[in-house]
Amino acid sequence: MTISADTILNVHSIESFGTHDGPGIRFVIFLQGCKLKCLYCHNPDTIAMEGGEPYTVKALFDMVMKAKPYFGKHGGVTVSGGEPLLQAKALIPFFKLLKAEGIHTAIDTNGRILNHFVTELLDHYTDLVLLDIKHMTEEGYQYLTGMKNHQTTFNFAQHREKTGKAMWLRYVLIPGLTNKPELLQAMGTYFKDFTTIEKLEILPYHKLGVHKWEALGWEYQLKDARENTATELLEAKALLQPSFENISIN
């Protein structure tokens, strides 16, 4: 099959001036479809594989080029989701076009898929990977995501590390579920010697997505979870600080 600018990407939505998914001002494309069903997902309407809107790579590229003057030194394009790497094959020609224009590219992923399309996309055309660390234990990972094998995330991180290319880790901090000293210590121990991690982003849990779950007729199972206190956030950061040079609380 020929991969070209006519290749289709299945898009959930687009944010022209995003500031939350990577450095600087970014054109963020949320792709439709994800195999996980994280209990805290903010965009549960991106999970279904069906739905979304087809865009050609060329159409998306043209939109990005209009936004390019706003990217400045650090901005660029982030593809998020859903899980963007389910469409890795179609992202290759898109990122090739962007790199030919000198545009910074980022992928926001749960790190489940590492096939040859993914490695080609990441190793050659993706400047930054934003990798979600869901949980440090298998039991916790299964509870939070509905899928087995938390090791896939670590294999993914190991692959990125081997390529020497940049990544940020993202960790949703939920009191009693992911915000436990032993889990934070385990994360620090596992990642402390990685050289490609530029930043750890702590994402404090909040319930902003709950109404979307209700709109889908899905039960929101984290109803009893609460937000972190300011002290809990600072304590978590302090525990992680010896292992990560750069930590932000977003």
Ligand code: SF4
């Ligand atoms: S991996 Fe991301 S998009 Fe998929 S269910 Fe989890 S939070 Fe939602």
